[in-house]
Structures are given as C-alpha cells and as structure tokens.
Amino acid sequence: MKIVSLLILAFLACKNPRCQELRVTTSFESGSARVLGIDNATQTIRIIPAGDPKRGMPNWWNLRIDSINSNKPVFLEVLSSGELVQGGPSGNLRKLPPDWTWPDRAAYSTDGKIWKHTPAGIREGNYMRYRIEPGSSTLWIAWGPPFTPTDAAAFIQHLTQKHPFMKAFTLAQSREGRNVPALKISEGSKPDLQRPAIWVQARQHAWEVGGSWVAVGLAEWLAGEDKEAVWLRRYADIYIIPLMDVDHVATGDGGKHALPHDHNRDWAPTPHWPEVAASQQYIRRLAEEGRMNIFLDLHNPAPGNKVQTMYVLDKTYMGKEAFPRQERFIELLKEEFGKIKQHRNGPKPSVATPEELVSEAWVLENANPNTIGFCIETPWNAPKSTTAGYRAVGESLGRVMGKLLYTL
Structure with missing residues (x-):
C-alpha cells in the first residue's frame, strides 16, 4: 500500500x-x-x-x-x-x-x-x-461523441422551428423526472389514419451513443429536399425518439444491464421504465388503427463488430403478411450497405424467455399482421464511427424504408 x-x-x-x-x-x-x-x-x-x-x-x-x-x-x-x-x-x-x-x-x-x-x-x-x-x-x-437529453431537446426544437411538418412531443417523464423528447414527422393533407406509421427509437442502452446520432441523421434527411425523403414524409407518419434511457445518459452511467433490468429487457405487460410503457401505449394505438408498419430499435454492437448488424426474429413471432416484407427489407439493406451481419433468432419458444421481453419481439406480437421490426446495430469501433458516419447510416435507413413502402 x-x-x-x-x-x-x-x-x-x-x-x-x-x-x-x-x-x-x-x-x-x-x-x-x-x-x-x-x-x-x-x-x-x-x-x-x-x-x-x-x-x-x-x-x-x-x-x-x-x-x-x-x-x-x-x-x-x-x-x-x-x-x-x-x-x-x-x-x-x-x-x-x-x-x-x-x-x-x-x-x-x-x-x-x-x-x-x-x-x-x-x-x-x-x-x-x-x-x-x-x-x-x-x-x-x-468514449464517443456525446448526445445528451439536452442535446435531444435542442435538436428537436431546431427542426420543429424550421420545418412545420415536424412536431415535438414528450414521450414520457422518466423515473427521475426528466422529459423524454420525441419527434413526429408528417407532411401534407393526407389524413393520419391513411398513413402507415414508422417508429424509430434509440439508446435503450445509455452508452450506445451511436444510436442517437443515427436517429439524428434520419431526422435530418427527412427534413431535407431529397425527393425520396419528401415522398416518405408525405406518405407516412414517422416517429423518432433519439434517446430512450434519459436518466442513465444524464448521469454518465452505462444503462445496459442496469438493475432491475435495462430498457431493452423491459418490454413486459407492466414495464419498470415509464418511457417503455409510453412507447407501448403509442404503438398499441397505432396498431389499433391498423397502421403500425415498421419498427426500428437503434443500438451499437460489441467492440469487435465492424459491419452493420441486425437482429432478425423468426417468422413465428410475426403476422403472416410480415415475413416477405421482412426479407425484402433485408435485401434492401444489403443493396444500401453492401455487407451486413444478421443474427437470426430461432422459432418462438413455447415457454416465455427473457428474449421475448425485448422491444422488437413485443412489437411484432402486439402490432399488425404486416408489421416488421428489427434491432439495428451500427459499429462504434471503426474509423467511420463519427457523427458524420452515424448520420450517413440514418440517411441510408431512411432510403431503405422509403423503397420498401414505395414498392408495395
């Protein structure tokens, strides 16, 4: 000593x-x-x-x-x-x-x-x-380029002040009293009930900061004049939550494997985290309206993973119309990103397991027959793991979703 x-x-x-x-x-x-x-x-x-x-x-x-x-x-x-x-x-x-x-x-x-x-x-x-x-x-x-609850609120405020087709809302108030900023993007006179709904959320694990920057890139692209972005925001309702775990981000904690469990293991009938419960309420409402269409949960992967990665649930988790749409989405991702890594889950177990408490599984089981959902992981430990690199991934995801909906 x-x-x-x-x-x-x-x-x-x-x-x-x-x-x-x-x-x-x-x-x-x-x-x-x-x-x-x-x-x-x-x-x-x-x-x-x-x-x-x-x-x-x-x-x-x-x-x-x-x-x-x-x-x-x-x-x-x-x-x-x-x-x-x-x-x-x-x-x-x-x-x-x-x-x-x-x-x-x-x-x-x-x-x-x-x-x-x-x-x-x-x-x-x-x-x-x-x-x-x-x-x-x-x-x-x-560790990586920070993106805080204050950054999320300021970013959304900037977009909504500049673009009338973007509306800010508060998803929920966290257990520690912080607001969870959220954004709805919808342009034109087409009624909401005639629009397919897209739900994109990031940072269920606080340390995975790249997810927030991917969401930022998606929102920025949707605000722009690219003809594909204009078409998508006029055709669909897009909801973006750039930061789910506001409490652990604010305090500089990791979030993943937090007690009693982290946000991505909280998609149960009675969630512990208010922001998860609020997301479920919104998604249920969209499903009741018959228009819950695409769900993306944005993450970062393990340190050694250098390529764009996705978790793909088995068709036993989803409605009969969803599986061909899922496979088409994956093909479009390959066209956009080149090489991608897939983690394919096995059939849905007869006895409930912790895997069934993750967000995409809950969404597929509680949404519409054509709803597709993925966990998307963007590498954080590569030369392109910068704010610009993450933003480019968000733009690419926007193009993929637009192509999927446009070809239907």
Whole structure:
C-alpha cells in the first residue's frame, strides 16, 4: 500500500514548478470519470469510468480538461473498471471486459459541440493511452461523441422551428423526472389514419451513443429536399425518439444491464421504465388503427463488430403478411450497405424467455399482421464511427424504408 501511495504521489507531482495545473471536471450532463492521477509536466491524465454498476455497464467516460498548454499534446490514460456486472438475461455477474471501455479512437472536442476522432489509442498494460494535439486551453474527451437529453431537446426544437411538418412531443417523464423528447414527422393533407406509421427509437442502452446520432441523421434527411425523403414524409407518419434511457445518459452511467433490468429487457405487460410503457401505449394505438408498419430499435454492437448488424426474429413471432416484407427489407439493406451481419433468432419458444421481453419481439406480437421490426446495430469501433458516419447510416435507413413502402 505504501508503494502504491508513493507511485500515485509521484504521478501527481509536477516536475516543472512553472508548469500549468490541469483542471479536470465531470460535473456536467453525461460526464463520467474518476481521476486517478494528473502529471502536469507531461499533460497526462489517468482515469477510470465512474459509472455505478447498478446503473449499467461502467464503460462510458466523458470529461473536460481546462488550463491546457495548447502547444503541447495531452495524453489520456483510461483504465478499465474491472467491475462485476450482470451478464445478460441470466443475471449472472461477470467482469466487464476492457475492450468495452477502450474504443480504438476516442472522441474529442474543443467546444463541446463538434467532435473528432483521436488518433488510434495505444494499449499499454492495463490501460489505453490516447494522444491529442489540443490547439486549445480547453478540451472535452469522451468514449464517443456525446448526445445528451439536452442535446435531444435542442435538436428537436431546431427542426420543429424550421420545418412545420415536424412536431415535438414528450414521450414520457422518466423515473427521475426528466422529459423524454420525441419527434413526429408528417407532411401534407393526407389524413393520419391513411398513413402507415414508422417508429424509430434509440439508446435503450445509455452508452450506445451511436444510436442517437443515427436517429439524428434520419431526422435530418427527412427534413431535407431529397425527393425520396419528401415522398416518405408525405406518405407516412414517422416517429423518432433519439434517446430512450434519459436518466442513465444524464448521469454518465452505462444503462445496459442496469438493475432491475435495462430498457431493452423491459418490454413486459407492466414495464419498470415509464418511457417503455409510453412507447407501448403509442404503438398499441397505432396498431389499433391498423397502421403500425415498421419498427426500428437503434443500438451499437460489441467492440469487435465492424459491419452493420441486425437482429432478425423468426417468422413465428410475426403476422403472416410480415415475413416477405421482412426479407425484402433485408435485401434492401444489403443493396444500401453492401455487407451486413444478421443474427437470426430461432422459432418462438413455447415457454416465455427473457428474449421475448425485448422491444422488437413485443412489437411484432402486439402490432399488425404486416408489421416488421428489427434491432439495428451500427459499429462504434471503426474509423467511420463519427457523427458524420452515424448520420450517413440514418440517411441510408431512411432510403431503405422509403423503397420498401414505395414498392408495395
């Protein structure tokens, strides 16, 4: 213990008495990091994620550094938490693998708004080391480009003020009293009851920030003048919820495997999370009107997955008209993305399992005979896992949905 204390003191010591003292803060929305040491002379900061394992996988980190010497590089060393977390539906505890905490490239910003990739990090022992040339006295560094409840509300407000065919609404109020911002897109005089409905939601797992940016890209495309986007918003009603798990995002927690269970394991008759219950109510109403058509749940996959991925339920989960539409949707995805990865579920079990509590299974069982639904996972650990790259995926998903509906 004495040796460890001395090492920490040595790491904290500034070798140059005139060097600037870096200041690190996480006291902002979605901030999360526990500082283990600061070397002011080399501008090196060592952290560990600060998320509560009871509130999900503690792999998310997000911090701001002030008083930087902008002429020198900043080094961030990230240790994996090593915390025990629930291991999926079984609830067994397991140690969180470090790859979930160490993106190949971190995200950084000099204004907290525009995010770029760092160069590839370097693994050294039990930590990942990122180097950033700041060019600024203040720097934000995060696991990925953050998208907070405040960002969601501001984004939706911006769109609705600019485009009259976009309407803001509040899906629900969370257990901790936060609003869940949502957006409805519908243009023209065609009555709602004659429009097929599309429901797109993101971030049932708080740390999977790429899902929010994909939803942003979809909404931006639908707001534009691309003829396919104009046709789709005039033909259908599109609902977009860019951030479901507002509480765990706001507090900088991981969300996935949170207690008593995360949002994507909550699609039961009496959900724990108010935003899940509200989504069910909306989708049931759309199904009662006979127009619940497409459901997409946006996620990020495991660290090693580098291609666009989807979870596909067996035809035993869906109405008789849905299966050919599902297969057509997959073909259109292949045309749009090239290579995609499919996880095909087996037939629906006779005895209820945790798999039946996920969102797409619930939707297919409670919607219309032609309703299709997918979990869509966009890679987060690749060179294109940027705000621009995620947005491009959202646009592509919009084109696929438009082509599916246009060819019917």
